[in-house]
Amino acid sequence: MYRSGLLALLASSLTAVAHAANAPAGDPKATEVWSPVPVKVTPGATAGAPPSDAIVLFDGKNLNAWKSEKDGGPAKWRVEQGELVVAPGTGDIQTRASFGDVQLHVEWYAPQLPADKVGQDRANSGVFLQDVYELQVLDTFENKTYVNGQAGAIYKQYPPLVNANLPAGKWQTYDIIFTAPRFASDGSVQSPARMTVLHNGVLIQNNVSLKGATAYIGAPVYKAHGDLPIRLQDHSHEVRFRNIWLRKL
Structure with missing residues (x-):
């Protein structure tokens, strides 16, 4: 031994x-690198709570940060029990402020619907970065549709890597890292928009390069722009949202 x-x-x-x-x-x-020293940010007290440097867009109290996309007037969606509810037929809503690169947190809820509501007609909405780049909201837990239009898809561009949906009737979370596109003085694209998305904590979009603004028909294309609002879509379904905040990057 x-x-x-x-x-x-x-x-x-x-x-x-x-x-x-x-x-x-x-x-x-x-x-060894000693400076600059990173700024201190206090994380939220609970999972999903906004950190100390977040801009809170909806905290369950009012729609002061939002306006109607149709006419620029007050947002016409409803606030019920601390939740933001799409009011079908009133149109999309968008933030009053404009943003570029952001970390965006959004929680959403697909209501339970009759079995004959299928495909894109099942709790449809969307989260638009810079007003024109859509991350799809849809109940696709067990609902077949085109894969680049299911929940977590960058609409008509990239299907999610996996289906991380929860059943209708449960709150779901998107955590989005968005890098805005850069344009040259002549309007050409210097660098495209990029997006990383976690759905319920699961990576579903991994720093993908966007092909242009979201298009329902035809190929996406870029048009030069600066900072633009965050937009939530009225697709005639009473989807709910809560706890919406972002950090400028």
């Missing part, structure tokens, strides 16, 4: 000497 322990200690010492002999010469402090 004593001999084997001594041999193990000797082998360990020899390994340490070998590593030291192969270590690069120089001062390790030469590669």
